Amino acid sequence: MSDNALSTTERESRLLRALVQLADTLVDDYDVVDVLHRLVEHCVHLLDATAAGLMLSDQHGGLRVVAYSSAQTHMLELFQLQASEGPCMDCVHSGEAVLVADLTTEVRRWPRFAPRAVEEGFASVHAVPMRLRRETGLLNDEDLLVVRALADTATIGILQERAIRRGEVVTEQLQTALNSRVVIEQAKGVLAFAGDIEMEQAFHTLRSYARNGGRRLADVARELVVGELRPEDLLSVRRRPSDV
Incomplete structure (x- = not known):
């Protein structure tokens, strides 16, 4: 300890x-x-x-x-x-x-x-x-x-x-989480490059933006990757203590 x-x-x-x-x-x-x-x-x-x-x-x-x-x-x-x-x-x-x-x-x-x-x-x-x-x-x-x-x-x-009303839903949900990981990593790279910040800081910025807007992390990441959101929109968000 x-x-x-x-x-x-x-x-x-x-x-x-x-x-x-x-x-x-x-x-x-x-x-x-x-x-x-x-x-x-x-x-x-x-x-x-x-x-x-x-x-x-x-x-x-x-x-x-x-x-x-x-x-x-x-x-x-x-x-x-x-x-x-x-x-x-x-x-x-x-x-x-x-x-x-x-x-x-x-x-x-x-x-x-x-x-x-x-x-x-x-x-x-x-x-x-x-x-x-x-x-x-x-x-x-x-x-x-x-x-x-x-x-x-x-x-x-x-x-x-x-x-789990139908067993396949669990598999689909977990697979969605795995697939979401890919687009989140891409979005982190976009933010890190645009803001000249570390990847971990980019992730916390991405998550803060999603939480503040009551949105899913993967949805925000996808919009950033395809250009529907600008990096500046997210980089203005500061991580709050309650995010931990």
Whole structure:
């Protein structure tokens, strides 16, 4: 834990706010991409983690990176996919939590991923599956309960009753999230170039504009990419503290 670790009271308060945000998906028309980004951000802040990322399985059973808290995390998640090894890969294949306190001890297990992650400054990794009904694994007991609560709440939102009246709707919804990721990345590039800003700042600007207008993130991104929105329209928006 760092010097910036939350006190027990602060953590409980923040966890409650996080669960309320995620629970909104049960009753409102919601933006699944934004929900998943909120999930990784909550994990970072509540667990005092350096970074967090999230992968989803697509219609063909392949994994794709959908949400991440930093560009560094994004690259490391992509490296797992390229190398076909790492905690997320093992987590998906086994359906169990993968908890590694010291990455330097896992070189034989992940000969390509472990050295790369250590080189990037990561000392430990934990991967927890988004599952319904079946339980998994162990972190620190309290931390694991937090991760499970967040992951399970987000999963329930995705699998809510109105979305699973027909099984194919769930697959279509998740595929939409995966497809939206592509246009969002394109829009981030447009903003980053136009405003001479970092990609992460571009994403927060894009999301602030969408939230302030009560619009879906992917819709705003698509309009920006095709020229229906100008970069200047979004760059005038400043990220508010409540966006985290």
